[in-house]
Amino acid sequence: MAINPEFAGKTFPPTEPYQVSREKLREFADAIGDTNPVYRSPAAAQEAGYPDVIAPPTFPIVISVASSSKALADPGLNLNYAMVVHGEQRFEYSRPIVAGDVVTAQSTITSIRDVGSLSMMTTTTEIRTVDGEHVCTAHSTLVERGS
């Protein structure tokens, strides 16, 4: 059975605030093998014009998945997670995430459509500081293979 098309257009409540720490950013940079000092050294980040260490460009996925996975777990959506692959990913940034940011993420299912034996779902997740400043928008396409 395919993904429930009635969920297209549904917006989910924002997540609890997520506090971005220097240690998490360093852990993420280590995991992707990126030795850039702006992800680890506050002095290097300040020299590049930032108040503290910044996040690599793909780090917002950690925050956006925390938001969208809650939405995707809704049993009414009928998503078979074992059959899901990541089709596309795109980020639009107002600025890099900086250590010390406290952000929330809010996801909307923007479309659900069937293409042959595949179901494709796109989600848009807005990441903002708790003060409302836009930081990043993440667009994801998930593909559920027919079972």
Added chain:
Amino acid sequence: MSDQVSYDSLEVGAELAEVSYPATRLSLVMYCGASGDFNPIHWNERIAKSVGLPDVIAHGMFTMAQAGRYVTDWAGPEAIVVEFGVRFSAPVVVPDDNSGASIIVSGKVEQKLDDNKVALALTAKSDGTKVLSRARAVVKLP
């Protein structure tokens, strides 16, 4: 990290040097922990094969992260990534040996936009297969 690239020094069509990034089983285990994505197809060969994959595969976002690293290393510390998108066209298969897989990223200057922004068209391959398609980053340069 490379030197700072300036907007004025770039020409549309200019090719960027390709860079090879390793993806080992250890990288994937570290990425599971850092990202919170513990899908067993990224660390368990038995389960990966049971769902029809040739072996353990890298997280798509790990591969995208290597392309991101390519962009930021090329663009230099004063550059700001404004937009970054990819399509995952094939998985990066990571064998259980000492060297793992290689993700080879290349790029070219696709467009010079206003406000000191440039669009880069990126290519990522592993084992001769294109693993990212329609990969594009927009970077604001000094």
